Amino acid sequence: MLSETVFRSEDLAVADRFDAWRACMNDTHAPLDLSSDHAADFRAHQRLIRLGEASVWPATFQQLIFRRTPKLIRQSDPEVYHLSLLVKGEARVSWGRQGAAYSAYDFHTNDSGRPYEIWTGAQPITSVGVEVPKALLPLPRNKAGQVLGRRMSGREGIGALLAQFLAQMAADTSAYRPADGPRLGLVLTDLVTALFAHTLDADSSLPPETRTRTLTLRIKSFIRRHLHDPELTPAGIAAAHHISRSYLHRLFQAEDTTVSAYVRHQRLEAARRDLVDPALRTTPVHVIAARWGFPRAADFSRAFRAAYGSTPTSHRHQAPHPGTGPGR
CATH class of the missing domain: 2.60.120.10 (Jelly Rolls)
Incomplete structure (x- = not known):
């Protein structure tokens, strides 16, 4: 701290x-x-x-x-x-x-x-x-x-x-x-x-x-x-800031990451927060995934497991919440 x-x-x-x-x-x-x-x-x-x-x-x-x-x-x-x-x-x-x-x-x-x-x-x-x-x-x-x-x-x-x-x-x-x-x-x-x-x-x-x-x-x-935007790509990000894609990639290389990796990490973090949000416990996992830029449920599950060591559904079940069990 x-x-x-x-x-x-x-x-x-x-x-x-x-x-x-x-x-x-x-x-x-x-x-x-x-x-x-x-x-x-x-x-x-x-x-x-x-x-x-x-x-x-x-x-x-x-x-x-x-x-x-x-x-x-x-x-x-x-x-x-x-x-x-x-x-x-x-x-x-x-x-x-x-x-x-x-x-x-x-x-x-x-x-x-x-x-x-x-x-x-x-x-x-x-x-x-x-x-x-x-x-x-x-x-x-x-x-x-x-x-x-x-x-x-x-x-x-x-x-x-x-x-x-x-x-x-x-x-x-x-x-x-x-x-x-x-x-x-x-x-x-x-x-x-x-x-x-x-x-x-x-x-x-x-x-x-x-x-x-x-x-x-x-x-x-x-x-x-703009994490919700399915068109959030390096080309679009570079154009929005009036720089070349190669310069954009160099900026992130200086931070030991890539543009795509940073976008994926931010989307996964946003989805992980939604999965344990009591207000969203009845929202299906695939809906949360799509909301954060993962239109294919299988791709989301694979990326989530690689990042956090468990499936999205398991992560949701492990989170404490009031009332009935979470939606799937």
Whole structure:
């Protein structure tokens, strides 16, 4: 499991909760002046997930005002860029004369070396924060700094890729080993870099290796969204991304796999999840197979046994479920 630190206000005495949250925020991002209408009995929950030098922190908290003042910057500047993906709630941010408003599935960005003020709405906020050292982003500082105040959507394009990555981190980290942390931090940094560059229309300033990794992530996301499509072929995938088939194959060779193997694995994983889903226990196996791109039941059964060591029906029977036995 990845390194995580959990903050729960309910674990503390009521009188200590707000001061403890302030200390938590100071350690997570940078020293901040905080105030809240709920300071007398503040409620918050945060998980701080370390990914090498970068970090991700899913959090839910009550109404807050965050202030990063020049005095606090002089006291301590960790030299990081901060992004927050709003999942629920709304917020306003001000950088002196410049300001912006944000709602669900918007990203907002801050620089630990610039003063700012954030006001969250009356309803509790759910967000996923990101801290990335400035030194890790292969963009000129004057370019990266221009992202402040730009609205970046987490619903489409590179923003959606980053949002999906953060949602997966926030949902469950149990499948990852400690050694995966720095690798995932590299993926996170590449996605943040690509989002900044896309926002600034400065993709040409990205190093080739960052562009390559970002393209690979974009292609994998495309594949996962189109697993139902029987025409999901290397030729179609390459055409959708305006690259040649040979270049597509080279991208996957660099990851020690092939395009077809990656598609097959993702389809098998999706079918395996459906087979043990209690809501689908009466759905015939061959229907699930066809749904995930295996029109021939025999081909699906053979591929499933090769991947997991049992037949689809046996796998379904072994899964715990309420009520009557599963459909076949």
